[in-house]
Amino acid sequence: MNGNQCNQEDATLSIFDHGVLYGDGVFEGIRFYHHKPLLMHDHIERLFASANSLEIVIPYTTAELISAITNLCEQALFSHGYIRLVVTRGVGAIGLNPIGCGPANVFIIVAELNMMPANAIHQGITTIIATTRRISSSALDPRIKSLNYLNSILAKQEANRTNVDEAILLNDQNNVAEAVAENVFIVHKGKLITPPCDDGALNGITRKTILALAQESGIPYDIASIPEATLLASDEVFLTGTGAELIPVRSINGKLIPQCPGQIFSKLKVLYTGIIEQQT
Template sequence: MTEIPTRSSGTTDPPSIPAGKRVWIDGQLVPSEQATVSVFDHGVLYGDGVFEGIRVYNGRVFKLATHIKRLHESARAIRLDLPYTADQIAEAVRATVLANQQHNGYVRLCVTRGPGTLGLTPFRCPRPVMFIIADDIRLYPEQMYSDGMAIITASTIRNHPAALSPRIKSLNYLNNILAKIEAIDAGVMEAVMLNAQGFVAECTADNIFIVRQDDRETVVRTPPLHAGILDGITKQTVEHIARAAGLRMEATDMTRHDLYTADEVFITGSAAEIMPVTQIDGRTILDGKPGPITRKLIEAFHQLVSNDAPED
């Protein structure tokens, strides 16, 4: 049986900082225990900043240029001037990966508004702070990739896109965290979130897809951007793989009914990669096993990243 995280009683020891790691922070690689930001940083005080989560495969940073482009777009959307050029950021990411000998792993690239005064005004923060972490990551047990995972529908809805665009990958993830708590309380590891109109948006940390098959064709569907989702880079990669395999892709509004009656369901994310979903809200998806299309996409994705993970 897979062990599901539970709420802490508050008596457990705090997690230790990974020993021997080096973190890039504003132009310097420092030991992880020395990598700190100010308590007056608006990223700490208000979640004012942006980030990217990036995979490393065989020493290559997957879709690095695409991630940096999205980082720039997120920063522009919140009127945050990045302190480095795209080339400088790419070089800093590669240097961090190399310094940590991270052949296969995960990079967290963060830019905060920087230290400022108490109060919301961002323009009293003289300069943003950028830091880069390269480490191992495993969101889900390996067994789930072969057997599938159970998820729930959260009662916490996705933030309205007119309040905070989900296309901004911001440091403020409280909306997602509240839904994640619901998942943990329900004994599962992920939750799908609906938008204000009741349509399926995305999971707390992943995009979601369904597969419908009939005698004529197979269709892979995912919520459209207007549903209030992050346009995930792994999501984009999977869509490209699906089309290359001759599958029809549709971005369309979906309800829980569409999830419950799908032939296959899977989720995607940089950290999660591609994860089959075999149960939603206690309802088994078809025969309760990862479907053939999901398995085919997982195989094609692994082939892509193992052969020559593209950095563009």
């Protein structure tokens, strides 16, 4: 917490921090395996890009953050886990104006993480298309990984009420944006497709890695809008994210996806596992 290692009960944040009051801040989620963080430089680069977009000055260098995260991973009581790196605007007056806030608060959480059911990798997950729409990219740049996840929380509540594992959000044009906390990939007519950021998708680190693996392995792919009808007509659907890794989708709105897990998903899953083993 701001450079000092402490226990959970000793980590405190002012109630006047604008991160608490308004969700004014940014964060990254980083997986670690064998006590080593995965794709950390990509995550730190995105953290600084998000902070710069919000004009939040992070009071640590890239090297200092990498050193702190590396040390925490090595000290963790479990070999595989999750790092949550958070930067808030800092303490300020009541009101939305960020002028006078600061300095930014920075804290790092080390935790175990189980985002999906244990059998999801083999059986897939159940999903719905949420009635909640993704906020337009013209209103809020989806490439900024901010602390405000209300849009996703509303969609997750829909999934909970319907007793399914996850929700997929569309944008105002009825094209796929992303899932609650994951990017969406489909396989349609033999091609791997994922939505562009302009459709409301986060520029996910795992998404970027999967696209690179597809290119290297000769899997045809495209970054293109996915209409709702195309999503429902897909041969394969799967989600990607730092927390979720790669998860196949078994059904959408009760409609079964023909291939779960599909051939392309299975190939990419093996390749992604290889990245984990190589880098950690």
